[in-house]
Amino acid sequence: MSSPRRMLRRCLFAALSAALVGAAAVGPAQARPADRAAPAATVTTFSDDFDGPAGSAADPSKWTQETGDNVSNHEREYYTSGTGNAALDGQGHLVITARKENPAGYQCWYGSCQYTSARLNTAGKFEARYGHVEARMKVPRGQGMWPAFWMLGTPVNWPDSGEIDVMENVGFEPSTVHGTIHGPGYSGSDGIGAAYSLPNGQAFADGFHTFAVDWAPNSITWSVDGTVYEQRTPADLGGKTWVYDDRPFFLILNLAVGGYWPGDPDAGTRFPAQLVVDSVSVTTSDTAAGLPIRGLAGKCVDVAGANSANGTPVQLYGCNGTAAQSWTVGSDGTMRALGKCLDVTDRGTADGSTVQLWDCTGGTDQKWTVTGAHDIVNPQADKCLDVTGNNSADGTRLQIWSCTGGADQKWTVG
Known part of the structure; x- marks a missing residue:
């Protein structure tokens, strides 16, 4: 969850996998062949629609909740276990909630924690290399909010093991999200990425949107609601090492509060704030990814x-x-x-x-x-x-x- 406009940080967990595979002779038309098979089958390697009773935890066979603070980013939240900050709503959503409270007396890098939130990852439960990776989510509104859907390479040795940020949003940019890669020599504020903005001043907090990457050999492509806005290849790294073809990545969802990039909440920031996740999936084709x-x-x-x-x-x-x-x-x-x-x-x-x-x-x-x-x-x-x-x-x-x-x-x- 690094950004082009932040300082280096210590990563805990994240990441991924899946993808896609993507002409006629001049002459008299003839009857088409009878042998017309079904479309190439797709394989869903990871999927969670967050179905379950209200108040229950995310599926523990798929997700682990991290705990603790993050001094490297100077974030303000403490990530908790349990369902106080991450729970299903009974309507097919995972709701990650940031609260301005500290009933358990958690200690953060700056003293007594002011906020609690949640961060979930699939490390050790789902890791993959290549694919179409997407999440449909509605982000929170407000200064200091920092929701993200991202991935980390394994074994984690950041930044050398790599990071793919599918989506980051900071509260002072309600209409804009960012997609970024971080690796050796291009991490933290030197991450390589681009931004995508909704037209006419629309805010991402106003509704659900689908954030995705298509990850193939020597290529990562970002999209919002199916619209491609960025692609990165080894040619974009200026001779630095491309680390996205030689290891699996795992997935991370989190809602941070404050930090170097988004800044701290202000008097206008409303709590509780919620990142609502409708679905997360990783798919591949049975014809494999990125092939001639x-x-x-x-x-x-x-x-x-x-x-x-x-x-x-x-x-x-x-x-x-x-x-x-x-x-x-x-x-x-x-x-x-x-x-x-x-x-x-x-x-x-x-x-x-x-x-x-x-x-x-x-x-x-x-x-x-x-x-x-x-x-x-x-x-x-x-x-x-x-x-x-x-x-x-x-x-x-x-x-x-x-x-x-x-x-x-x-x-x-x-």
Whole structure:
């Protein structure tokens, strides 16, 4: 739970796992093959919808509650055990509550603690490497509030073992959240990240939002409510070490009060304050994460020039192992590379409609089915991903075309 604008800190616990895998020959249309298998299955490796009676604790087989204060961040809260600060509400939510009280006489780095709250992690119970990791939450409002959903690499040796902050919010920025990575040489105030803000002054505390990362080899991509706002790769580190491909991470949820980054609560901060968590999940595809898609002449589906701009052509190219050829198949039917989706240009359904890279929108023009016959089908058009003109030359544009069963429409993921 580090931030680009804070000092170094001592981490206790956190982190993760899961991900996604993300074109047609010119010629007369023919009947499509009868062998059309179901979409590639997705695997939920971790899921908690927080169902249970009001007042009960989070599932102890999934979560551990940490206890104690945090001098390194100069946070003001004491994290407690039990259900006083973390409990189910009986309506499918985990509620983490920060209170301005200290009935048990807890001692913090600054003396008698002024606040209590909760911090939960999955260390030793769930750890994973790669995947689509998300939480649907409603954050609290108020100066000094610091909710976070994040991950730590194992074994924890911060910052060398790495940290992925899926979402952090500080109370003085009600419309903004941050996604950040921390590692050796880029931790604390030097963490590498970006911010995402809601339009028109909307506040995250006004409703539930889904915060996610898609984590694949050499790539981490952040989104809010399905909108991608940041992607980081080893190229962003200026020669420093990328530590996100060689170890599992575990998950952390917490609500901090005060600290170097958010500052302390003020007279306008209302307590109790609540972080309400609707669900947490980690999913992968049975086709695995961040893999090449090979087709005609053994060449790969490739984003031209490794350019993540909207409208960049998707083409056939010699396989080179770069991020431009690392695709994940999502549980939502998307195929993603460089943090964006494989998209049919202008939502076309006709033979010869080209494919491109575009921001993920959830539209049917970005839905794909990987079949047992090695077709990649856009169900909206009922057409196959195809190599234009059956041409195996580097740079040949991919398109959709009526499924023929030809070699120019056969693809192998991985």
